[in-house]
Amino acid sequence: MSLLSRFQLRFRKGEGRLVASEPILLESASPSGLNDLTERLNRWGRLWSPAEDESEHTHAQRIVTRRLTGWMERCFGEHMPASLSGAGDPISLASSMPVLTAFLGRRATRELSRRVLRDV
Amino acid sequence: MFDRGAPRLVRAIWTLFSVHFALGIIAYLHFLVTGTYVWLGWFFVVAGSLFFLVMTATECWLAFTCRSWFDADEPMRLAWGMIAFAALARLAGVVIREVADGRLPWGPVQLRPLFSGVFANLGQMGLFVGGPLSMAFLAIGLGRVLQTQRRFRLRGPLTLGDRVLLVLIVAFSVSQLLINLSLLGGHPSPGTVLLWLSDPLLALLLIEAVLVRRAVVRIGQGLLAKCWGMFVMAIVTTSLGDAAIWANNHDLLSERLTALSWYIWFVAAAAFASAPAYQLAAISIVQEPNLRQPASR
Numbered sequence: 001m002s003l004l005s006r007f008q009l010r011f012r013k014g015e016g017r018l019v020a021s022e023p024i025l026l027e028s029a030s031p032s033g034l035n036d037l038t039e040r041l042n043r044w045g046r047l048w049s050p051a052e053d054e055s056e057h058t059h060a061q062r063i064v065t066r067r068l069t070g071w072m073e074r075c076f077g078e079h080m081p082a083s084l085s086g087a088g089d090p091i092s093l094a095s096s097m098p099v100l101t102a103f104l105g106r107r108a109t110r111e112l113s114r115r116v117l118r119d120v
Numbered sequence: 121m122f123d124r125g126a127p128r129l130v131r132a133i134w135t136l137f138s139v140h141f142a143l144g145i146i147a148y149l150h151f152l153v154t155g156t157y158v159w160l161g162w163f164f165v166v167a168g169s170l171f172f173l174v175m176t177a178t179e180c181w182l183a184f185t186c187r188s189w190f191d192a193d194e195p196m197r198l199a200w201g202m203i204a205f206a207a208l209a210r211l212a213g214v215v216i217r218e219v220a221d222g223r224l225p226w227g228p229v230q231l232r233p234l235f236s237g238v239f240a241n242l243g244q245m246g247l248f249v250g251g252p253l254s255m256a257f258l259a260i261g262l263g264r265v266l267q268t269q270r271r272f273r274l275r276g277p278l279t280l281g282d283r284v285l286l287v288l289i290v291a292f293s294v295s296q297l298l299i300n301l302s303l304l305g306g307h308p309s310p311g312t313v314l315l316w317l318s319d320p321l322l323a324l325l326l327i328e329a330v331l332v333r334r335a336v337v338r339i340g341q342g343l344l345a346k347c348w349g350m351f352v353m354a355i356v357t358t359s360l361g362d363a364a365i366w367a368n369n370h371d372l373l374s375e376r377l378t379a380l381s382w383y384i385w386f387v388a389a390a391a392f393a394s395a396p397a398y399q400l401a402a403i404s405i406v407q408e409p410n411l412r413q414p415a416s417r
Contacts, residue, residue, distance in 0.1 A: 075402045077340020083274070099272045103344055104403055105190040112406040 047120070049094035060120045065090045067116045072096060075104065127343070127401030130394050133178065137390040140171050144383055151379060160379060168386070169218055175389040176211040182396035183207045189403050195268050202261030203396065206254045210392070213250015220246055239311035248314050255321035262328040262351065269335045276338035282330050289330075293323035322359055329355040343405070347398035354391035361385050 043060075050061055068091050072080045076099075081091050084099065093113070101109045126134075147163035150156075183204035190197035220242035239245040269275050278286075296319040304313075329352040336345045336352065364381035367373045373381065 071406075073340070073342060074405065075342050075344055077336075077342035077345040079338060079340040080342065083338055099274075102194075102196060102268050102272065104406070105194060105196065107191075108189060108403045108406050115406065 047093065047117075049092050050090070063120055064093065064116055068093065068096050071100075071112060071116065075100070127397060129182070129397040129401065133175070133390055133393050133397060136171075136174070137386060140167060140386060141383070143167055144386070148379060148383075152376065164382065169214070171386060172214045172389055173211075173218075175393045176207060176214055179389075179393040179396060180204060180207040180211050182393065182400055186396050186399045186403070189400075195264060199261045199264035199268070200396075200399075202257045202264065206257035206261060207392070207396075209254035209257060210250050213246050213248075213254065216246030216249060217243060237310075238314070240309050244311045244315070248311065252314060252317040252321055255318060255325060259321060259324050259328065262325070262332065265348070266328060266331055269332070274335045274339060275331060276334045278330075278334060282334065285330055286327055289323050289326050293320050296320070318362075322355075322362060325355045326359055343398050343402035347395050347402070350391045350395035350398060354388050354395065357384050357388040357391060361388060 046058070047060060047064055069081045072084065072091065084091050084095055093116070097109065097113065100112060104112070144163055144167075147159040150159040183200060183206075187197055187200035187204050190200060239248065266275075300316045300319075332348045333352045336349045339345050361381070361384040364373065364378070364384060368378050368381070
């Protein structure tokens with residue numbers, strides 16, 4: 001069940017009553033803050049799933065790929081990274097997290113991803 | 121039987137098996153030299169029963185621990201739940217048979233079977249619980265594992281050998297079913313009919329084992345591959361044990377070979393216990409606080 005469906009279910013049951021609150025005054029974001037956020041999101045996106053046409057991988061991407069490959073070999077087997085990457089692309093967080101979550105469980109995979117992304 | 125880098129629990133299981141097996145070989149040699157069943161009988165009744173109890177209890181505990189690592193909405197929770205229930209049924213089967221045989225320190229216990237209308241005696245009930253019932257749970261659990269493997273395309277294509285093996289399994293299963301159906305005219309007890317389910321269920325498990333093995337061959341020798349490999353080994357050895365019983369019933373084995381074939385069941389028990397130990401090792405390895413990041417070649 002999605003997060004939205006859960007919320008709607010709870011709301012229908014009357015568990016989540018809306019409470020009127022004081023209007024929140026939001027300050028308009030500064031252009032530099034937005035740029036910073038965009039840069040962070042793009043960086044995370046590239047780390048999660050490197051684009052196929054990306055000619056040069058960054059140092060962080062290489063570290064993540066190397067660590068992921070090591071974990072896949074240790075948990076599944078030495079041929080797992082090759083069978084997962086398919087057309088020869090290096091394995092990424094996007095391609096490896098679903099299979100790791102399925103066979104190791106959500107909690108173990110959360111800890112594993114923490115280790116993969118440490119100091120990156 | 122296991123590599124030096126195997127997880128601690130797996131090493132413990134196979135070390136215990138090795139010690140137990142060495143004792144068994146001494147008892148077997150005594151049987152070969154003297155021709156009497158004194159030592160062999162002691163080994164199977166006391167040490168053998170204890171080994172089965174320890175292995176099935178360990179398997180049960182490990183499988184329930186594996187299950188607890190998955191949340192309610194995760195598909196592998198059902199798989200490990202079913203595997204844990206299979207282990208629990210095998211443990212219950214061992215205990216019921218021990219009670220039925222009166223192999224307890226306080227002597228034989230007279231118990232009325234729970235389902236006296238279905239089973240002829242407590243021993244038959246133990247055979248059903250530890251046999252077909254346990255196999256049914258395991259078949260559902262492995263079916264779920266196969267489903268998940270298929271989702272991620274982890275299974276390699278079947279070879280010609282696999283296809284021939286699958287055809288043979290199905291043919292043998294159908295022939296056994298036909299033999300059993302012809303016996304229905306003799307009005308067998310419901311318990312006996314329930315025990316006939318073990319052949320088709322074992323055939324189903326063998327088919328699943330062939331498919332699981334394809335995934336193991338495809339991905340290599342990691343902890344999860346070894347976990348599935350242990351299930352394959354356990355199912356194959358169980359089938360060999362069943363085949364030995366069938367051959368003995370048809371006077372196809374000598375007395376010496378019959379006694380030797382009883383040892384197969386210890387290998388199956390150790391393999392069944394090792395499977396969840398490997399899965400738990402794969403889960404725990406990411407939790408170890410001082411673990412080095414694995415380096416890729």
